[in-house]
Structures are given as C-alpha cells and as structure tokens.
Amino acid sequence: MKPAPFDYAAPATRQEVLEALAVAPDGTRVLAGGQSLVLEMNQRAARPHRLVDINNVADFDRLEVDRAEQDGGWLRVGALVRHRAFEQPVESGPLGRLLARTAHFIAHPPVRSRGTLLGSLAYAHPTGEWPTLAVTLGAELVLASADGTRTLDAESFLIGPFTTALRPGELLEEARFPLLRPTTGTAFVELRRTAASFAHLSAATALSVEDGIVVDVRLGMAGIAPQPVRARDAEHRLVGRPPTDSVIAEAATVAAAGVTDPPPDPHSGSAYRRHAATVLAERALVKARQDISEEVERP
C-alpha cells in the first residue's frame, strides 16, 4: 500500500527541528532512518499528519567518546548515527567490540545504512538489539523539546512494546553508553528465524573479572517480558564468585526464573521461551568469559 498524505518539513538545525516539533505535537512524528516508520506508513499502521525529517541536520551524526568524566566515561551517540557506523568498533575498548557484534544482528546492510540507533530506541521493538543493549548497560538518554531537555535511563524510557516515555513534541537527541572497564568480556546472542525478522529472544552481557572473581556484571534479556529487562538477581549471583560453569548455569536459571510470563507468539510459546532464556543467558555468559581470555588475557 501507499502512505496516507502528510505534511513534510526538513529543517537544517536543531533549533528548527524543536520548533517544527512544537507546532502540532500530537500528529507529528520524527523521520530518522525511516526503516520502521516508512514501512508502517506503507501499511497505514501509522498515519502521521506531519513528518519532521531530521536527516538534514549536520551535527546530528555526532559520535563521541567522552573520557573526561570521573566515572569511567561515555560514548555519546547522536540522532543520525546509523546502525552501520557500529559494524566496526567505534572505540577500542570492550564497548566498541560489543556494539560491533550487536550491529550485525540488525536486519541487513541496506537497512543498516539508513536506520539509526536512536530511531531503534524510539521505535522500542520488544526485541530490538539497541534497546536490549541500552537496558543491559544502563544507557542514559537525552530528550529535547522546545521547553528544554531531560535525561532518563533506558529502563525508564522503554515502558512497553513500541512504547516509550517520549512526549509529543520531544526529540530523542542523544544516547550515552557507559564505557566498559578493560577487563570486561562481552557477548550478544539471540534466537531468530531469519535474517530479515526480529529476534524471538536475546541475551546481552558485559562481564568483568579480576583475579578470577566477577567484580561487575550486566545481564540483559529481551523476548521474555514486554520490554528488554535486566536480570538483576542473576547478576547478584555472579558478583564476588569465580565465573565457573556451575556458577554461570546457576545464574542463567535465576535469570529465566525471574521472568514475568513471556509473551507467546506463533513461533514460540511461553514455556519454550522460558527454557530458551536459560540457554541464551548461559551461552552469553560463557561467551563473555571466553571473550575475556581472548581479548584481555586472563589474569
């Protein structure tokens, strides 16, 4: 099908974007990569009255590593940084490697050369790779409107399937991912039917081990709840212990048990999902442990 009619604006500056969004906030949508929005408009599942195309704003493709801060630093991603930019590591540490591993799961090259990381967060697919990673790593999101800016953590931003805390007239302007300490191994694993479909389930982890003991760990899962979640109980099981096979297996079981009833779909019922969640959590942790020995040199 073809999209319903709409008005179109393509401002060239941040200020003009925010003003354009403020004109008639309710029927207006931001057009970023268009790789979800335009297809919804083709299906007429979305019928915005007005699109504000942000592709002409020069400095929205900013991608910066900010090491100045005392708390380890951040990778700051602007609203026009495409999935493709992450295929090669954007920084030399574990975060750059994790983003590169994850980018390859997203659709395929032509979609990756248009779609944006922030667009994925705003679209909030329940198993979108970037939302899963943002929750896992505790990314902070900067939302801007004509009235000013506010910052939310990813868990407060993603409030349900295809539902975010964005208010009408707001632009998601920046995502900040915390840099990971050098002793961190990472993994992103998932279960999906085809390269062109979204994942059924996925697990992401960042595991820091020092002197043979887990000093910090993040474990995030998607496809087991309405939106990506962090498996905090499982994280607590790991910290302070050596990442042995049995400790990892125990944590993985806890990760899947803490899950609210996984949403069933025609390809995978709830019981299957719960089982698969254990397997994926375990796989992710084992891979991350292996990543440490390969990339960091085991202490």
Place this chain on the structure above:
Amino acid sequence: MRISLTVNGEKFRLEVEPRRTLADALREDCGLTGTHLGCEHGVCGACTVQVDDSAVRSCLMFAVQCDGHTVRTVEGLAAPDGTPHPLQSAFTAEHALQCGFCTPGFLMLAAAALDEDPAITDDPDRLRELLTSNLCRCTGYESIRRAVRRAADMPGPPD
C-alpha cells in the same frame, strides 16, 4: 513539492507529494521501471537502488528526501554505449536469474558493495551476509553468489 534529483547522470525536476516513495517516483515520474516493488516493507530488496553511492530500499525513502541527491538505478549500470556492467555479464554467465524480478535489486546491492570494497567476495561470511539482504524466489542463491564472485574478478566497471 518541487524537487530535483540526478538519476543515472540525468537531472530530473519533479513535482511530487511528500508521500511519494522514491521507488514510485523512479517508476512513475521518471519512467524508470527497472526498479521493482515487491513487498514495500523493506524485506524483499527488489526495490534496492543507490542513493549517494550506498544501497538503500527505495520503498522506505520518500522522493522528497532525495532532493539534491544522486540516485543510481539498474538502468544506469551499463556503459552509455550499451556494454553491460561486469555484474550483468556475470549474472548471465552464471544463470543467476530466472524470472528476473529480483535481479535489479541484487545488481544494485552487489554493485554498491563491490564499489566500496571488492575484497568482500574473498570472505564467504561477508558475501553471505550481504546476499541475505535480498530475496530471490527462483534461482536459489548459489548462482547469485557465484555471479558476484565472478564479477569481482572481471575487469573494472565501464564507468
């Protein structure tokens, strides 16, 4: 809206509604029907064209977004004297098409990838990842894969 875009080296000035996709503008307004539309969902890749040298889904872009930009379609692959692009010769040689519906999309996908990095054909995983982008319901993908590899070994494109 009034827009102007360069398609295969030719300048087109068009009057289009914002909702006109690039695919429809190419087919209906520019008369370039080599770009095919299958799903209009970004899945099949039949509509793949190059915008400013990168391969994109023309069903998921609006024509107004290409104002001032450069587009290349399958009609722009062969040399002006009609000499086929190496990929076109290779697709013929390897029988990489049957009905041909998917072919323009595969050609534009592969042409962009080879222009960017011809070494992609040396890495089976990268080539496979690239070719998962598009769907072909006739030939199977093996002949398409062989064709892209063959094209990479042929003398450079005519332009």
